[in-house]
Each structure stands twice: as C-alpha cells, then as structure tokens.
Amino acid sequence: MLGSIDAELKLVVAGNHDVSLDEAFCAELRKSALSRSTHEDSYAAVASQAARTMWLGKRARDVGVTYLEEGMHQFKLRSGAKFTVYASPYTSFFCDWAFPYAAHEDRFNPSSASLSDADNIAHNPIPDRSDNVIDIMVTHGPPFDRLDRTDTGDSVGCPHLLRATMRARPRLHCFGHIHEGWGAERVRWAADADEVSHVAQSTQEWKTGGYERGIESAERISVNREKMLTERAVFVDLSKRSGVALEAGGETLMVNAAIMDVQYSPTNAAWVVSLDSPVS
Template identity: 50%
Template structure:
C-alpha cells in the first residue's frame, strides 16, 4: 500500500508531496534494518514518489538490473521513477555496440541492449510488473492519487566520463534549444531540450549542473554548464541527480535575472543535517512545502537541488537517501 499521509493539501492550489530520492546504488542493496551505522538500510522510507537518478548497476548486466528492480519493488511509493546512468551501459544501445565488447569481454552479448530494454520498458518486463516506470530522455507527465500534477524532465546523459555510457562532449549542448544567434564554440545537439518555465516540476538527470554538488575529491567542479543554463530557464521545483558520489547533499538555489555565467544564480544555501537523526530516520529530510511557512519553496524563483548518490567515492553505500517534502500543483490547475 502506497504512502498517502504526506499528500495532504497544503492549500487549495497545491498538494504537499513526499519524494524519496536515491542514485548511484551500483548494485548495493539496503543494509539490514539492525545496522544502525548506515542510513541506507531496510526498509527504505515510504513516499508518494520514489526516484532513482541512475547508475543502478556497475556494468549493466541483466542480473544487476534484476537486483535493482527487486530493491525498488520493495519501496512503499505510489509512483517509482528511474533513469539510467553511465554505468547502465546496455541501456545505451549505441554505446554498447561500440564499446560493449571491451567492457564485458567474454560476456559480451550483442542482444543485451534489446534484452535490457525489454526488462525496463517492455509491457511484460520485470520493471513494469514491479510498478516501476523507466524514463527515457524528455518530458513525462503524471497525476497522483492525491490529485497532484507531476511534470518530469528526465535525461541519463552527462559530459563524457572515462569512456562510459550516455556521453556527450563538453562543447555539445543537449539541453537547450538552438539560439537565434549560434555560438560557434558550442554544438547544439538537443533533440529533447528542457522546456521553459513553468512546464517542469522536477528535473531528473544523472549528471549535476556546473557548480552545484558537483565537486570531486580533486576539488574540480565537473558539472555541466549547459545543464545549469537549462535549469535556470526551466526553474523546476526540484532538480535531482547523482553521478558525482562525493557531491552528496542538498542546496536551495535562488535564481537571478541574468542570462549568462554566474549571473544565473543569485544565492545558494546548503542544507545541514543532524547525523544521528539521519541514521535514525534512514534518510536526510528536507521540508520546503508550504507547511513550513518560513522555508517553503518559491516556485519560479527557487529550485531545490539534490545529489542523491548513495555510494561514496570509494564505492561504499554510506550516503543516506533523501526525503523531500514539497508542493505540487493540483492537476488541471492553471499554470503558475
């Protein structure tokens, strides 16, 4: 039975909705409920919407997907949304045709991409049977039992990273429409660009935007500048991602009126958390719904950004899931 208690109406025009967000599990399953040293443990917290931002596996094999589906099937949520990441290589058919033999060696199977696709997208596939919705790049629209509308932009792509899947080059923009006056230094390759505000409630990408929860252990900011511009244009309520394990965290971004460079962001506030509470609750919790009048999110001016990587930089599942409470519009409501 899906959790519904959190979906109480915050106002006649908005509905409080709880999101459970994880990413970069890389085959790890939640630890035993009795392991109080780890927040990523059974049972994962209940929510209205559960989100996995990719890197379900380490190498995109069918048995790895099966384990990920089993974990997600156990989550108490009405809607369960998943995208791929760079390690889920068999879900990128073009990449697997070019580099799958190198990655999988003797276990290379040229039919694996079609088998993987059937597993996640087939009407009788394991994901569908488990109540999981796999999202390909583009817009996806949902209506929750609470009456809330949820418009999601999803993309598994990120700047080329160590020759893994779903890559694009840093001089390629796959998130913004081609400008009227093209920049010769940027190649526009957007086939599914992010829509303008206010079409998007949630952005689900595998990679982070530049300068936001994207700093590596070598102190490099490796997020995507084009993705940041797209987020600034769309101004979603929530932008969740993973990919950079050491970037785990959440921050509140207030958008500026500028259109270039750092002028896109007026202010960024990182959330702090109490580790004892995180361990006890099996999640880091942020409430930016209108039930918290002093900290409610202002749609169109602010976006909550979340890096939900469960794995540490050393591939240990030590990071906590995120529980996010925010307001969604009622379905059928006029655009804000």
C-alpha cells in the same frame, strides 16, 4: 528492491554505468571490439535487449516502476497531484562509459540558447519555463558548480545543463554521478535569470562568472548526522506546511542523491523531499 518500496510511483533514470541500456553505445562497442568472437557480440546484443525489456516491461509496471527515457514525462497520482518531469541519462564523456557526450556539445538547450562555442546536439532540449513548466528534473549528472565538486576540489558539472536549469527553473533538480557532491542546496534565481540564461557568451565566460548574475543565493541544506544515521535518510520539507515553502519558478532545490561515496561504498543516505504539487 524497488518493488518492495511503499510508493505509488517509482521513477528510474539510467547513468554512465548502465552500459546495457545504451543501445547506441553497445553497438559502437561491438563494432570496435574486433577481437571478440561472433558469440560474444551476439550475447552483448541480447543482453542489451534484455535490459531494456526488463525496465520497460510488465514486471516493472506491475511494481510501479517507470523507466525514464530522455525527454518530458507527465504524471498524475491518485491524490490528484500532477507534475511534469524532464529526464536525461547523459553525462559529459568520462572514461568511455555509457550515455556520453563531449564537453563542447550542448545536449540540453535549443540552439537559440546554446553557448556561442557549443555544438548543439539536443534531440530533446529542455524548454523554457515560459513554454512548458517543468516541476522536476532528473538527470544522471549535475549542472556546473552545483554539488559537483570532486575530492580534488574541481567543479566537473555540465555548464550547458546549468544554463538549461536556469531557463527551466524546476522545483526540484535531482542528480548524482559525482559521489563526493552528495548534499542539497536551495537556489534562489535572480530576477534577470531569463536574460542571463540567453545572453551570448562562450563556455569559458559562462563558467568563470557569466552564470553568477542569474543566481541570487544558494543555501546549503544542513544535515544532522546523528539523526540521519538513526532515520537512515535526510528529510527536507519545503511544502507550505513547513512555513518555508519553495517558491515555484523562483527557487529550485538541487539534490545530489549519490548513494555511493567516493570509494564506491553505498554509505550516503537517501534524501526524502516534501514539495507542493499542482492538483488537477
């Protein structure tokens, strides 16, 4: 399916349902499944290796698919446009799925920027904007209070990821995981966002208002449902040609691109976003 899409570059990140791509998780499953036969354990190991071979192998490369491991990635297109992507498949522990971390664990910030009560486990922390400009962030899960509300109204995104996003301030942060959160919003960061994203406070203090001073405004992108059904997508143009270009470093377009709705039916439209990129 991805191979049939007319695009020069197709980037893929795993998520909590992609169990076979999380080798550590599969290994733990095999250890804990004492009732499984040796044959079943062997099959699980083979399936895990086969999944990674498919996404990282020649077949994927030949159709322009790049599987993103957690960390930083740089790309250059034939047009000369270049951009940097930070990717992570990890989400806060939920129902024993793949790529998990505990709610009190910070996977995205250096220890110097972690919340005071967080256990820092970051192997590939997101750098500050001043250190290494990130154009695009692709994570499976959402940051806290950004398109992360469940059908019960709870915000279940990651507070540590929000802190990291505020530090990095990419042009685009794309995620999914919370199906009900489908949508997009244009976030303008406050002038003192750097200070806010480094101030010492607990996770509870951060979630109950500590982060708010770092966000000047958040404007939800309106969706024309009739047009969306006709075009089978939602188009957002924030390039210079639109007259409402995104301010690099000052704004981030947040997109919850979950195709599945809350009933696990693939009915949500895709988002097609136009942004300016630096040219080498």
